Amino acid sequence: MIYRIENIASYTDKDYEKAYLNIPRSRQEKADRYKSERDRKLCVFAWIMLTDMLCAFCRCEKSELEFVTSEKGKPELADKRAHFNLSHSGDFIACAVDSSPVGIDIEVPRKADANLIRRVCTEEELDYVFAGGDKQVTNEYTDRRFLQIWTAKEAYLKYTGKGLAGGLESISVADKNGIKRTLLSNLKLFCQDEDEYILSAIKENNDR
Secondary structure, three states, X not given: OEEEEEEHXXXXXXXXXXXXXXXXXXXXXXXXXXXXXXXXXXXXXXXHHHHHHHHHHHOOOHHHOOEEEOOOOOEEEOOOOOEEEEEEEOOEEEEEEEOOOEEEEEEOOOOOOHHHHHHHOOHHHHHHHOOOOOOOOOOHHHHHHHHHHHHHHHHHHHHHOOHHHHOHHHOOOEXXXXXXXXXXXXXXXXXXXXXXXXXXXXXXXXXX
């Protein structure tokens, strides 16, 4: 699996104009429908990042990439030689590509509600978030641990194709010792906790 993170705040208006002219008309129309400038930029730069990564992974030209819509309404490659997943939060875009299905989620740090934490976390995940302390009190420390869990669960549900409808409580991604590196014996979980964002990605155990 390869994954990449980009901050659209680093791009200028000229960068956007150039990128806009180098995406398919259908993607331009999608970007045009967004009212927010940031959403338009996310739409355009996500497509550029995705196609660049797919070409690098598949060792092909952009003209060779043929996208179709899956039964679940999501874009995928017609020949399925690579699978991909996109996520964005704030000014950040994240993309993962692999030969098997993948899931990725990125979130910018935010305050977490104790009720929400208790609703979506398993008991062992709660032990990690609150470090064995009072489960009614949150702080920056608990907030970041919860976002590690949230992104890991989201990445898993995106890997399965179910999204949030699959239920965040349906998978346990941490115990009192921390975030698990293997899920359900055949999935690898990657978690990256940085000052500006927290990211999780999930892939199947394979050679790439």
